[in-house]
Amino acid sequence: MTASLTLWLSLVAAAAPAPGAPPAEPAAAEALPAETWVRAKTAYDDSDYRRAIELYRALLEQGHDGGHLHYNLGNAYLRNGELGRAIASYLSARARMPRDGDLRANLEFARQSARDAIAPPEPPPLLATLFFWHFALSRAELAWLVAILNLLLWSGMGLRLWRPELPGARGALALLLVLLLGTGGSLAVRYLRPARTVVVVPQEIPAFTAPDAESVIRFKLHAGSELQLRGRRDGWLRIALPSGEQGWIESAWAAVVET
Amino acid sequence: MSRDARAVVRPAVALVLLTLLAAGGARAASLEAEIDRNEATLEDRLVLTLTVTGSGSAEPTLPELAAFEILPAGQSKQWNLINGRASTSVSYRYVLLPLETGEFVIGPAVVEIDGERLASQPFSVRIRAAGAASGQQRDLFLTTQLSTTTPYVGEQVLFTWRLYRRARIADARLDPFEFDGFLVEDLGEVREFETRVNGRTFMVSEIRKALFPQERGALVIPATRLTCEVAQRNRRRSNSVFDDMFGRATETKVLRGDPLQVEVKALPDSPPGFSGLVGSFELESRVSQTEMQVGESVTLTLEVSGRGNVQMIPEPPLPELAAVKVYDDKPGSSIKRQPSGLSGSRTFRKALVPQAAGRLTLPPVRLVYFDPAADAYRTAATAEIALQVLPAEGAEELRLTETVAPSTGKVAVRILAEDILPVYAGIDGIGGPARPTPAQLAAMLLLPLLLYLAALAAARRRHRYRQDSGLERRRRALARARRQLRRIGSGGGNTTEELSRCVRQFVGDKLGLEGAALTAADARHHLTASGLQQDRVDEVGGLLDRLEAAHYGSAGISENLPEQIADLLRRLDRQL
Numbered sequence: 001m002t003a004s005l006t007l008w009l010s011l012v013a014a015a016a017p018a019p020g021a022p023p024a025e026p027a028a029a030e031a032l033p034a035e036t037w038v039r040a041k042t043a044y045d046d047s048d049y050r051r052a053i054e055l056y057r058a059l060l061e062q063g064h065d066g067g068h069l070h071y072n073l074g075n076a077y078l079r080n081g082e083l084g085r086a087i088a089s090y091l092s093a094r095a096r097m098p099r100d101g102d103l104r105a106n107l108e109f110a111r112q113s114a115r116d117a118i119a120p121p122e123p124p125p126l127l128a129t130l131f132f133w134h135f136a137l138s139r140a141e142l143a144w145l146v147a148i149l150n151l152l153l154w155s156g157m158g159l160r161l162w163r164p165e166l167p168g169a170r171g172a173l174a175l176l177l178v179l180l181l182g183t184g185g186s187l188a189v190r191y192l193r194p195a196r197t198v199v200v201v202p203q204e205i206p207a208f209t210a211p212d213a214e215s216v217i218r219f220k221l222h223a224g225s226e227l228q229l230r231g232r233r234d235g236w237l238r239i240a241l242p243s244g245e246q247g248w249i250e251s252a253w254a255a256v257v258e259t
Numbered sequence: 260m261s262r263d264a265r266a267v268v269r270p271a272v273a274l275v276l277l278t279l280l281a282a283g284g285a286r287a288a289s290l291e292a293e294i295d296r297n298e299a300t301l302e303d304r305l306v307l308t309l310t311v312t313g314s315g316s317a318e319p320t321l322p323e324l325a326a327f328e329i330l331p332a333g334q335s336k337q338w339n340l341i342n343g344r345a346s347t348s349v350s351y352r353y354v355l356l357p358l359e360t361g362e363f364v365i366g367p368a369v370v371e372i373d374g375e376r377l378a379s380q381p382f383s384v385r386i387r388a389a390g391a392a393s394g395q396q397r398d399l400f401l402t403t404q405l406s407t408t409t410p411y412v413g414e415q416v417l418f419t420w421r422l423y424r425r426a427r428i429a430d431a432r433l434d435p436f437e438f439d440g441f442l443v444e445d446l447g448e449v450r451e452f453e454t455r456v457n458g459r460t461f462m463v464s465e466i467r468k469a470l471f472p473q474e475r476g477a478l479v480i481p482a483t484r485l486t487c488e489v490a491q492r493n494r495r496r497s498n499s500v501f502d503d504m505f506g507r508a509t510e511t512k513v514l515r516g517d518p519l520q521v522e523v524k525a526l527p528d529s530p531p532g533f534s535g536l537v538g539s540f541e542l543e544s545r546v547s548q549t550e551m552q553v554g555e556s557v558t559l560t561l562e563v564s565g566r567g568n569v570q571m572i573p574e575p576p577l578p579e580l581a582a583v584k585v586y587d588d589k590p591g592s593s594i595k596r597q598p599s600g601l602s603g604s605r606t607f608r609k610a611l612v613p614q615a616a617g618r619l620t621l622p623p624v625r626l627v628y629f630d631p632a633a634d635a636y637r638t639a640a641t642a643e644i645a646l647q648v649l650p651a652e653g654a655e656e657l658r659l660t661e662t663v664a665p666s667t668g669k670v671a672v673r674i675l676a677e678d679i680l681p682v683y684a685g686i687d688g689i690g691g692p693a694r695p696t697p698a699q700l701a702a703m704l705l706l707p708l709l710l711y712l713a714a715l716a717a718a719r720r721r722h723r724y725r726q727d728s729g730l731e732r733r734r735r736a737l738a739r740a741r742r743q744l745r746r747i748g749s750g751g752g753n754t755t756e757e758l759s760r761c762v763r764q765f766v767g768d769k770l771g772l773e774g775a776a777l778t779a780a781d782a783r784h785h786l787t788a789s790g791l792q793q794d795r796v797d798e799v800g801g802l803l804d805r806l807e808a809a810h811y812g813s814a815g816i817s818e819n820l821p822e823q824i825a826d827l828l829r830r831l832d833r834q835l
Contacts, residue, residue: 034686044682059689068688075682096691102680109679113589140694147695147703154707161718191697 033059040072049080067096067138071103078110083224084201086110088255091197091226095259096138114224119242121197121228121259134186142187149180196229198239198254205254207247211236218247229256288313288372292379294355294365302389302399302512305355306332307365309379312348313372319351319379322366326386328356356513357386398425401485403516405470411524413537414631415567415600416441416470420516422485423454423461429509431487440478440523441470444570446596469601471568475525485514526629530636532576536628538567542575544624544641546611553651556610558588561624561641564604569594572605578622586610586678619646729771736768737832744821755816758824759806765828766799769835779803791834798827 040055056073074089090107097103111120122128128135137145153176160169206217211233219241221227230246231238237254240246288311295306305327309319321329332352339346362385367378389397399422406417420436436443446467454463472478488509526537540563547558563572574590587609594603613619621644630637695703724731743761747754760775766782767774770789777785783800787793802824809816817823 033689037686037689041682041684064689065694066688066691068683068685068691072682072688075679078679102683106679109677138692140692143695143700147700150704151707154711158711158714161714 033062033064037069040076044072044076044079047079049076052076053080065096067093067100067103069093070096071100071106074110075106078106082201083110083113084199085255087114087224087226088199088201088257091199091257091259095257096140098136098138110224111226114226115222116225118225118227120226121195121242131182131186133183134189137186139187139190142183142190146180146183146187149176149183152176153180194258197257197259198227198229198237198249199257200225200227200249200254202253205249207239207249209247211238211248213250215248219245221249288375288377290319290368290370290377290379292365292368292382294382294384297383298385298387299357300387300389301357301360302514303357304511304513305357305384307353307355309351309353309368309370310348311351311370311372311377312346317370317372319368319370321353321368322381324355324363324365326357326359326361326363328358330354330356360386360388362386399423399428399489399512399514401514401516403480403483403519405480405519405521408520409522409524410472411526411537411629411631412472412475413526413535413568413571413629414472415538416472416521417446417600418468418470418480418519420466420483422464422514423456424464425459425461427490428487428512429490431485434484436468436483437481438468438470440474441472442568444469444471444596444601446598446601450598465598467598469596472521472523475523478521478523480519480521482515482518487512487514527634527636529629530627532625533627533629533636534573534575535571536565536567536573536626537631538565538569538628539630539632540565540567540572540626540628540639542624542626542639542641544621544644546621546644546646549645550647550649551613552649553613553616555651556586556612557646559609559611559621559644561607561609562604563607563626563639564602565628566600566602567628569601569603569605574607575624575626577609577624580611580619580621582613582615583619584612584614586612588677613646613648616648616650619648620644621646732768732771733835736765737828739768740765740828741825744825748821755806755810758816758820759803759810762799762803762806762824762828765831769831779807789835791831795831795834799831802827 036055036059040052040059043049043051043055053073053076056069056076059069060073070089070093074086074093077083077086077089087107087110090103090110093100093103094107123135133142133145153173156169156173156176160166160173163169200221200223203223205221207219207221208215209218227239227241229237230240232251233248235251236248237251237256238246238248239254291310291312293308293310295308296303299305309321311317311319318334330353332354334349334351336347336349339348362383364381364383366381369376369378371377389400401420401422404419404421406419407414410416418436418438422431446469450465450467452463452465454461489512491508491510543562543564545560547560551557559577561575561577563575572592577585588607590605590607592603592605594601611621623640623643625641626639627636628639629635740761743757743764747757747761763777763782764774766772766786767777770785772785779800782803783796786796786799805816
């Protein structure tokens with residue numbers, strides 16, 4: 001067991017970005033964000049994917065959080081052969097720009113390379129149809145929509161105080177209230193109970209029956225597998241397969257993405 | 260029996276029973292040890308029963324039994340009433356699995372009951388090698404075997420486990436194999452076949468696995484235990500339904516293979532470009548066509564096949580090709596799990612799109628692997644491939660798709676290569692749309708609500724003013740009077756007349772009267788009628804009198820009179 005763990009840990013280390021040669025250019029932290037962005041794109045075009053990853057990550061660490069930044073990072077990971085991290089970056093990008101066609105195509109392409117035949121955690125079709133706005137809008141879009149609907153609702157209510165007989169006002173206000181409740185509820189769910197997906201990063205990892213490396217190995221997972229997160233405990237993640245089977249994996253072996 | 264007689268007999272019987280039970284409970288405690296046999300082989304299992312008789316129920320402590328593996332097999336409790344004496348006994352059963360041969364003394368088991376320390380009688384057990392019990396050849400045994408005990412790191416080692424049997428067995432339970440330090444690959448299902456050993460025919464069950472050591476040094480594969488029920492020959496029929504599973508008596512046997520020692524050797528210093536593969540491998544390449552136009556796609560296929568750690572086959576590095584665009588396709592793999600070991604192949608496909616006309620040579624692709632049979636690194640290489648690139652027809656520079664079935668009007672489009680879409684280049688991609696913080700969002704949600712509440716309050720006030728026309732006048736009387744007093748204080752005009760008008764206006768506003776027309780007497784009258792305290796009425800009347808006197812006569816007024824009036828009006832505002 002210990003030897004097997006050593007092997008898996010070495011795989012984890014292999015999957016993590018290794019420190020590259022010191023760059024000749026100024027450090028990413030010192031450069032302007034736009035400069036780092038352009039330099040990362042140039043590195044990507046020159047097939048220096050490790051350098052591109054380094055620069056895109058530096059932008060993320062500086063607090064930039066655009067959907068295209070995650071998307072580009074996903075591309076660089078995928079070109080560098082890091083399937084799990086690529087899928088995790090694409091999922092992060094999808095949370096920020098859920099209707100982007102390029103992103104959808106690349107995520108689909110990356111998923112084809114995953115070894116495990118595990119369907120990614122997606123909402124049931126009926127739920128996705130009924131609450132389409134919840135899945136079709138990013139959190140930022142949802143927040144702005146709620147703010148605008150809220151402003152319209154209370155403005156309309158205020159207008160009725162002075163013009164109570166305004167034609168169609170009652171129906172319009174009722175519709176605004178329904179829309180506000182729907183989008184507001186969706187936003188509350190996004191903030192309070194965000195869906196989290198676990199993406200396996202190393203080539204192969206074991207899933208144990210308990211959060212203990214000495215416990216029985218229930219099944220094995222491979223890079224790029226996407227699973228539901230059911231809980232966390234002391235550096236361990238409790239994950240579930242679509243069939244309902246559950247297991248524990250070390251959190252260092254996976255990327256947790258808020259989707 | 261009369262009712263009186265029954266009343267006497269029942270307590271008497273109960274008393275006798277209680278006495279008997281008390282006598283039984285008081286009986287001296289004891290500990291007895293019993294074993295089902297004193298002679299056994301390494302394949303047998305012995306059942307040790309420890310019986311504690313007495314009032315206590317503490318489990319006995321077993322003696323030191325280093326030569327046996329001990330498995331608890333449950334306990335049973337009995338209560339007996341014999342010849343008027345009651346006794347309770349608890350029997351603890353243990354299964355002993357012999358680990359070595361020899362004569363062993365099973366020492367006393369001990370238990371402490373009510374402060375008394377009891378010990379069982381020691382006895383001896385003789386354990387012999389399997390098959391030596393009656394001088395017969397063995398009908399049931401197992402073997403474990405490795406293809407090599409000195410492999411290199413990453414080399415394929417075949418592990419073979421076999422169960423030979425001539426007797427009928429049932430309920431076989433095999434403990435899981437432990438291969439710490441190895442990557443393990445199954446080599447198919449359990450195989451069943453017949454073989455002859457020393458002229459005797461055996462049925463053999465065989466399990467094979469491919470092991471790949473992951474670290475250098477000494478590794479041990481522990482012995483695996485198989486427990487099964489074996490039908491007994493030439494034995495008196497048992498009357499027990501449970502013993503007679505096959506129509507004859509059965510016996511539980513525990514078989515163990517030998518632990519296997521493996522000394523893993525490190526690989527020699529690797530040459531540049533070592534792929535990590537250990538075994539024997541071949542590399543082949545082929546192209547879909549040798550003649551194409553500029554911009555036309557040709558598929559290069561690289562196939563690595565062989566025997567060894569084939570699941571780790573990496574992509575062979577393709578040499579740099581000038582004026583050729585290369586697109587990767589998804590690799591395919593085929594792994595065969597045969598009793599002879601793990602073998603297979605991995606195929607890598609690339610779409611090559613020449614960018615210039617002329618002769619194009621694809622240099623050899625090389626793969627370096629370690630061959631343990633030769634104790635040396637070897638290089639597999641493909642042959643050089645020559646391509647003829649013709650100038651493109653028309654202006655199209657690059658065609659990623661081509662059509663099939665050109666004879667009909669519409670044609671299907673065949674996708675020649677899959678690839679990811681490019682990165683986003685716009686600078687705006689860094690940050691994305693602004694996302695409001697929770698505090699900003701809360702402000703955006705609350706502010707319209709607060710504004711609405713303010714508007715609601717204003718609307719309600721307006722409504723009340725409409726319902727009661729004097730209300731607004733009453734409520735605003737003090738503010739109006741204060742404004743007038745400030746204006747008077749800033750100078751100009753006939754001060755006493757202005758002050759008088761201000762006070763009368765205030766009283767008029769509060770009482771719903773025309774203030775300018777009020778005299779001091781009118782003011783007294785209306786204020787008294789409104790229920791104001793008399794001294795306050797007098798204060799107002801006196802003030803108006805003084806102002807009138809000052810206005811028409813020579814009487815002066817104090818400089819701080821406006822402040823006094825403001826104070827009086829504030830008090831009046833509260834009381835009116």
